[in-house]
Amino acid sequence: MNASSPKQLKNLPHDRLFWLALLAGPAVWLSLWLAGTASEESSPIQWWRLLLLAGLYPLLEEWLFRGLLQPQLLTWRPFRTRLLGLTGANLLTSLLFGAVHLIAHPPLWAAAVIVPSLVFGAFRDRYQSVVPAIILHSFYNLGYFLIF
Numbered sequence: 347m348n349a350s351s352p353k354q355l356k357n358l359p360h361d362r363l364f365w366l367a368l369l370a371g372p373a374v375w376l377s378l379w380l381a382g383t384a385s386e387e388s389s390p391i392q393w394w395r396l397l398l399l400a401g402l403y404p405l406l407e408e409w410l411f412r413g414l415l416q417p418q419l420l421t422w423r424p425f426r427t428r429l430l431g432l433t434g435a436n437l438l439t440s441l442l443f444g445a446v447h448l449i450a451h452p453p454l455w456a457a458a459v460i461v462p463s464l465v466f467g468a469f470r471d472r473y474q475s476v477v478p479a480i481i482l483h484s485f486y487n488l489g490y491f492l493i494f
Contacts, residue, residue, distance in 0.1 A: 352474040363472075367465050367482055375489040404483035411443050411463075412470040412479045420471075436467030461478045462486055 358364055414472070419425040419435035427434050440463035447456035469478035 353472055353474050354475060355475050357492055358473065358478055364469065364478060364482075367469065368485060370465070371482075371486045371489050374486075375493050376492055379449045396488075396491055400484050400488040403425050404480055404487055406442070406475045408466065408470075408483055412466060413476040415439050415442070416470055417474075432464055432468060433471055436464060439467055440464045447480060 353361065416433075416435045416439040419438060420433065420436075425434040425438065429437065440460050443458040443463040444456050447459050451459075466479035466482055470476055470483065472478070
């Protein structure tokens with residue numbers, strides 16, 4: 347298998363880059379907490395909110411953006427071109443992902459979701475599957491839920 351060939355999903359648990367991407371979540375959560383942007387209030391867990399943020403939203407968003415849009419863009423030659431290892435399809439999908447977050451978030455926060463979106467898209471390209479993106483997205487949102 348050459349470097350540009352997709353990896354098999356069964357190799358995901360052994361993928362060091364995937365584990366590094368997972369570990370990036372707690373590093374960001376810690377930095378947000380240290381910066382004082384986390385919620386000061388301690389409130390009981392709202393299970394319905396947890397299920398939405400760490401379950402339903404990542405599933406639906408990844409299905410739409412990385413399951414439908416990104417592969418469709420990859421069918422067009424210009425979007426298969428890579429820049430810094432990222433496909434044009436991933437770049438455009440991530441920009442649209444950030445733009446959609448403007449609906450519910452301030453502009454700076456919506457822009458900040460572009461970086462994790464690029465990570466989700468890179469793993470979608472790497473495995474030709476939305477499964478890694480869903481796992482990462484759910485994990486990142488879980489931390490967001492616990493901090494805010």
